[in-house]
Amino acid sequence: MSVEKPGWRALPIAATIPTPSTSRSYRTGEWRTSKPILDPAKCTNCLICWIYCPEPTIKQGEKHVEIDYTYCKGCGICASECPVKAITMVAEE
DSSP, rough: OOOOOOOOGSOOOOOSSSTTTTGGGGGGGOOOOOEEEEOOOTTOOOOHHHHOOSTTTEEOOSSSOOOTSOOOOOOHHHHHHTOOOOOEEEEEO
């Protein structure tokens, strides 16, 4: 007895996004192990951290940037790219 396997045409199309904006419902910042802390006195508001941040966590403020921890995954890219070292990474409590 031979069982016929489905062909490649029966497979669903990969990497499709059936509904837009679903990432807003997933607060990915809840699983980070370290988080960036900003020293507002050092920040020059150059926005280099904003450019390199892979998530929408860096916001431009009047005198310095602000960090929204809702989606921050704690990758540390902002801290490593900050030219004046205004951002440091600390362990999440």
